[in-house]
Amino acid sequence: MPEPASGPDRAVGAALARWRRLRRRPETWLFLVILAVGTLFGLMAPGFLTLPNVIDLLETYSVQAIIAMGLFVVLVSGGIDISFAATASVAQYCAALLASRLGLPAPLVILAGLAVGVGLGCVNAALIHHLRITSIIATIAMMSVSFSLLMYFSGGRSIYDLPDWWTSRVVFYRAELASGDIVRVTLPVVLMGAMALLTWALMTRTSIGRQIYAMGGNPEAARRVGIDVGRLTYVAYGYLGFAAALGGLVQAHRVGESVPNAMVNTELAVLSAAVLGGASLAGGVGTVPGVLLGIVLLAILQNGLNLLGVSPYFFQIVIGVTILVSTSITVLSSRRGRRLRTLGEAPSHG
């Protein structure tokens, strides 16, 4: 055991070590960036930093945040999934059909929708684990297949007659501010919180969560210590399927209809949020708070740029650049780490 240092020295040392660890966390930097960008927009666009606007933003991004939780799990496991938006659309449309055409009761419709999502996730897992197809290829292919099937069978027709239980607004908390603005905490925000909490608990507090981290860090070692890598693959992609389906159901809840192609092109935004939050595309790294912060930053950027009247294409550029920059940083820093280790480890020369 290390020699116990004297009182104050030890406290200072511990604080220093904590700061050093904190400084290395992407969450810390992200938080600082969010503060800076938020303040900037707050100054430039009055109305940005008001509570109603912030809550509104949260609600707008709740669907992406819910799906990002699932994607985060897949990224930690060392894989990637591009098909989640297609999965969400398929699950949503299937549920909408059951609800409007057959008039099934709410629990059955929700269950069926989630089951479709989990099922599609498991198909991804099967392709990746059993057929050893690289995850990005398998999921791009699956995205194409499931989305095209959806367009083929739906003919691109939206479903507008969703039942009331699905589309009516659920408000959990309501308050009127002194300014007269009304603040509402609604179902999407609550579900987002619940998913974040569930994912956080799963990944940090359960055996299987830690196994997913281990597998993402070193799959071969995971196999050797007796972790069932195949099962974890199903869990990760199945969980993302679940999250995507839930996101799909919530999306229909928010807009009051099911449009087959409403969610396409959200893939990169969700991916960039997760990557921004520190989830490594190489696997094994990332946290739920980080992903949430990533979502918040993207939301602030999009909304802020909107308020400033900047073209929406600019935001797409931001998303693309974010993915490129954060992944390059990951690669560069790990390469540098490897290099520094060569000299760092060898004994000092005499």
Next chain:
Amino acid sequence: MSGETPFLRIKGVSKRFGGVQALIDVDWEVRRGEVHCLVGENGCGKSTLIKTVAGVHPPTAGTIEIDGRPVPSLDPAKAKALGIQVIFQDLSLFPNLTVVENVAVESTLGPALRPVQKAGMRRIAGEVLARLDFPLDLDALVADLPVAERQITAIARGLAAKARLIFMDEPTASLTRAEVDRLLAIVARLRGDGIAVVFVSHRLDEVVKVAERLTVMRDGRKVGTWPVAEVDQRRIGHLMTGVDVEHGVVARDMRAAPPLLAVEGLSRRGEFADVSLTLRKGEVLGIVGLLGAGRTELALTLFGMNRAEGGRILLEGRDLALRSNRDAVRAGIAYVSEDRLSLGLVLPQSIGDNLVLAVMRRLKNRLGLMPQARRRALAAEWVERLKVTIPGLDAPVRTLSGGNQQRVVLAKWLATRPRVLILDSPTVGVDIKNKQGIYEVVADLARGGVGVILISDEVAETFATCDRVLHMRAGRIVGEAVPGVVSEHEMEERIYA
């Protein structure tokens, strides 16, 4: 001690992979709390033996007894439950997790939704490290630890899993003498607790200090087991190879030869610094040092794969600006990488295609096409010159033995007619007969005026082939020796000190 049942006893174990007989009728035992060395050349069956005992490969024939009870169908989980742990050379740690999570990883193997026992894992890790008398920051990420401490982490993980027999595969390959001593102290401690340790190593001198018995394997058979006191290095070498290899010193005084490649103050941040050396025409220059001393990194820079950040490279007096390895190939520099399987060969492709890979440009005719006949002629010529034993030019390289694969890689680069040939650990995984063959090729090339840089882990190898040997440590060249003037033993002392 001899009256006791051994912890592990295997009888008549054989293992066959397709047409290859990896283990033949092996009887072996490991006693409780014993430190045992398992030695043999690459490909002698050591790893297969370990994997068989660890339940990874079920034996084709024979029985395995643990604690005197036969275990008919041993699988990895059962082997672990019975206390058999293997620490692979790559350590199989999780770099993204903390020391605690690595050491106590078994605690997370329970039912999927069982809460992680954070306090329990901490307690386990703390206890095990205390038992090893080795303080580590429990919350440090393994990626941030130096190699020696990662090794301790791996051992601690074995202990935490209630190991009774720990196999350590080449545990000392990247450690300094001080670190090795610390490791051996830990091993002695394990022995005190009744835990048996089997070392698989080729650096025997140090391991022999703590071991009681030694088993030699050759060609899938057990040659025998002896008390360590009864065998010396030379005898072990003889037992491992079955031949008496007496490497004479071949060093020639090359100072009169014109300089071919000169390196001045070459640096690359984090890899090597201020490296200066001169390779003369026809000279064989060895570079030795610990794993991770920067040798391969230096070679990669000389081959243009990585860019130098400072210093100069001169080829026959002219400045060489290497922007990529294509520039290096064009300048006449060839590099045979240490990892021939992943970097040197296209395994599923034919021997012929592999051979001409680096010289396709030269094979093109006026139309820019590559006539099949030219390609075959060139490949056949090199197969003949390097005496590669092949079933045919069209057979995939995958089907060749390690020694012959290495010859194909060599031939591929020799076909570029290099003036400077850099060989990085060229005999890893090559058996003794083929090793000798590769040495002969090197000597032959040198006589033809090619300058050869030979990077090796084994001092003996450089002494058997080189005119001069440079010692690299922590990214710098710290010494030079002429084989014969300095003895092999002295050189080893310098490296591992």
